[in-house]
Amino acid sequence: MRLPRFEYVRPQALEEALSVLAQSGSRAKILAGGTDLLVNMKQRTVCPEVLVSIKTLSELLMVSSDAQGFTAIGSGANLTDLAANAGIAEKFPAFIQAVRAIASKHIRNMACIGGNVCLDTRCWYYNQSKLWRDARERCHRTGGSVCHAIKGAARCHAINSSDTAPVLVALDAKISVMKKGENRLIPARQFYCDDGIRNTILEPSAIVTAIHLPDGNGAGRSAFIKLSMRRGIDFALCSIAARANINGAGVTDVRLVLGSIASMPIVLEKAAQVIMEAGLTQSAIEKAGEVARTELGIITNLFTSAGYKRQLAGVLVKQALNELKGKTAKRGGAKA
Amino acid sequence: MKQILSLTVNNDTYEVAVSPWRTLLDVLRDDLGLMGTKRGCGSGTCGVCTVIIDGRAILSCLTLALECAGKSITTIEGISSPESLHPIQKSFIENGAVQCGFCTPGIVMTSKALLDEKPQPNDDEIKEALAGTFCRCTGHIKIMEAVKKASKQ
Ligand SMILES: Cc1cc2nc3c(=O)[nH]c(=O)nc-3n(C[C@H](O)[C@H](O)[C@H](O)COP(=O)(O)OP(=O)(O)OC[C@H]3O[C@@H](n4cnc5c(N)ncnc54)[C@H](O)[C@@H]3O)c2cc1C
Ligand code: SF4
Ligand code: FES
Ligand code: FES
Numbered sequence: 402m403r404l405p406r407f408e409y410v411r412p413q414a415l416e417e418a419l420s421v422l423a424q425s426g427s428r429a430k431i432l433a434g435g436t437d438l439l440v441n442m443k444q445r446t447v448c449p450e451v452l453v454s455i456k457t458l459s460e461l462l463m464v465s466s467d468a469q470g471f472t473a474i475g476s477g478a479n480l481t482d483l484a485a486n487a488g489i490a491e492k493f494p495a496f497i498q499a500v501r502a503i504a505s506k507h508i509r510n511m512a513c514i515g516g517n518v519c520l521d522t523r524c525w526y527y528n529q530s531k532l533w534r535d536a537r538e539r540c541h542r543t544g545g546s547v548c549h550a551i552k553g554a555a556r557c558h559a560i561n562s563s564d565t566a567p568v569l570v571a572l573d574a575k576i577s578v579m580k581k582g583e584n585r586l587i588p589a590r591q592f593y594c595d596d597g598i599r600n601t602i603l604e605p606s607a608i609v610t611a612i613h614l615p616d617g618n619g620a621g622r623s624a625f626i627k628l629s630m631r632r633g634i635d636f637a638l639c640s641i642a643a644r645a646n647i648n649g650a651g652v653t654d655v656r657l658v659l660g661s662i663a664s665m666p667i668v669l670e671k672a673a674q675v676i677m678e679a680g681l682t683q684s685a686i687e688k689a690g691e692v693a694r695t696e697l698g699i700i701t702n703l704f705t706s707a708g709y710k711r712q713l714a715g716v717l718v719k720q721a722l723n724e725l726k727g728k729t730a731k732r733g734g735a736k737a
Numbered sequence: 738m739k740q741i742l743s744l745t746v747n748n749d750t751y752e753v754a755v756s757p758w759r760t761l762l763d764v765l766r767d768d769l770g771l772m773g774t775k776r777g778c779g780s781g782t783c784g785v786c787t788v789i790i791d792g793r794a795i796l797s798c799l800t801l802a803l804e805c806a807g808k809s810i811t812t813i814e815g816i817s818s819p820e821s822l823h824p825i826q827k828s829f830i831e832n833g834a835v836q837c838g839f840c841t842p843g844i845v846m847t848s849k850a851l852l853d854e855k856p857q858p859n860d861d862e863i864k865e866a867l868a869g870t871f872c873r874c875t876g877h878i879k880i881m882e883a884v885k886k887a888s889k890q
Contacts, residue, residue, distance in 0.1 A: 402779040402780065404758040404759075405758065406758050407757060407758055408738065408757065409801065409803055432801075435799055435800070435801065436796075436799055439760075439799045439801075440780045440781060440799065444780075452757070454801075454804065481793065504781070504869070505784075505868045505869025506794065506865055506866050506868060506869055507781075507784060507787060507794050507796050508796070510793040510794060510795050511795050511796065511799065511800065633864065633868030633869075634782070634868045634869055
């Protein structure tokens with residue numbers, strides 16, 4: 402597969418990158434590690450006229466902690482480097498578990514965290530060669546009005562397969578987004594949209610410059626679990642990111658977020674409520690797993706049946722809660 | 738729209754005129770005639786196009802040639818000569834880890850990056866490093882054994 406033609410721009414500074422993007426509008430795409438974008442371009446699902454390469458911009462390579470207890474990770478940070486960062490692993494175990502679960506070591510050697518956070522949604526009927534796609538009726542995402550993945554669906558339900566997306570939502574991370582003359586800090590939960598086609602609030606001229614992970618709230622006791630067909634290199638069938646803030650004997654905050662199962666990370670409010678009320682007891686964990694199965698909205702039959710995925714969601718909820726419980730026991734129920 | 742690019746491959750410097758949409762794999766094979774690096778899936782799943790840049794195994798099919806300016810690239814041609822094979826290559830032959838050989842250059846380069854970084858990797862580390870490669874003939878057990886034996890030399 403060959404790449405389509407494009408113009409390549411490598412700005413020397415962030416300001417310059419923002420100007421180029423402001424001028425080019427939707428004709429341009431940001432190129433980070435390219436491990437997702439270049440595949441999509443080869444398959445002609447996206448054909449930008451201009452690629453703006455950002456991974457060497459020094460402004461995007463910082464990793465630092467500030468006085469408010471946030472750890473900021475520049476969007477250009479390489480995944481292999483992050484996976485080996487013991488300081489971040491200690492503070493945010495779920496985040497580093499997710500980074501280590503992404504693709505293969507080859508791809509982590511090339512990819513950036515910003516590219517993972519902004520990963521395009523995926524669908525079996527979309528992420529194929531043009532020839533393959535052209536053999537079928539067009540779907541919502543390719544300019545038609547049907548969906549092959551969920552018959553009768555009124556919109557595209559392509560899946561957000563980023564391993565770090567559910568973790569960012571679980572940890573209440575903030576995402577720093579810049580465009581020319583504007584700099585915003587957006588909570589991860591508001592960054593993702595429940596839409597298979599436009600799955601983040603990003604405008605074409607905006608760059609994610611960093612993600613900010615807050616200390617405390619049980620972040621140090623967070624967990625991430627991913628189930629995929631092959632462990633070595635595969636997108637998840639479903640993943641979970643979880644955190645619990647435990648104060649003495651009581652649970653003061655729980656967050657359970659499923660990834661790779663819908664167009665955006667799904668926050669399981671009802672399952673979390675079970676734990677908030679009863680604590681991390683064995684019976685509450687069982688019940689939370691049951692509740693999670695019924696709490697999921699519409700999900701696709703892609704790769705496995707929707708029924709299996711519901712079952713899987715329940716199992717992952719139980720596994721994640723047991724892992725949090727184990728971590729709590731090990732630390733003697735210490736405060737967050 | 739072509740740009741003149743200076744590429745350092747196996748310690749030789751080449752000047753090539755490349756269009757932005759050409760990958761490192763395209764340039765290695767089509768411009769420099771270095772056919773050892775293979776073209777497989779072209780989409781990051783098979784690892785046959787693996788080369789080493791700055792000590793790390795990367796996929797040349799998903800790397801723009803223009804982004805390699807000023808970097809030191811090592812391909813399978815650069816790690817040995819027909820007279821003296823690299824210890825990893827010897828180990829692959831001795832342990833039956835080569836059949837058709839199509840995946841071998843990529844897996845050898847992947848293994849070299851691993852052993853250069855960690856001379857004595859454990860099984861999990863070998864599996865993690867090799868996860869992005871794919872052999873359709875030999876199966877991955879013999880390949881793992883070959884890497885393990887090479888690490889003991
Ligand atoms: C074989 C294979 C297996 C994979 N397995 C997994 C997996 O298991 N889990 C997983 O999560 N991913 C997986 N991926 C997808 C991808 O490799 C990773 O998500 C990777 O982290 C993407 O990062 P990148 O730097 O290469 O992004 P790029 O490809 O450069 O960019 C991805 C998208 O994000 C946009 N973008 C990049 N940086 C920014 C920024 N700073 N601001 C705004 N927009 C930006 C780009 O325009 C593009 O749309 C896999 C890919 C392949 C080819
Ligand atoms: S979810 Fe439906 S509309 Fe979206 S890409 Fe897949 S088939 Fe097309
Ligand atoms: S050809 Fe590069 S990974 Fe398959
Ligand atoms: S030896 Fe044939 S693919 Fe590996």
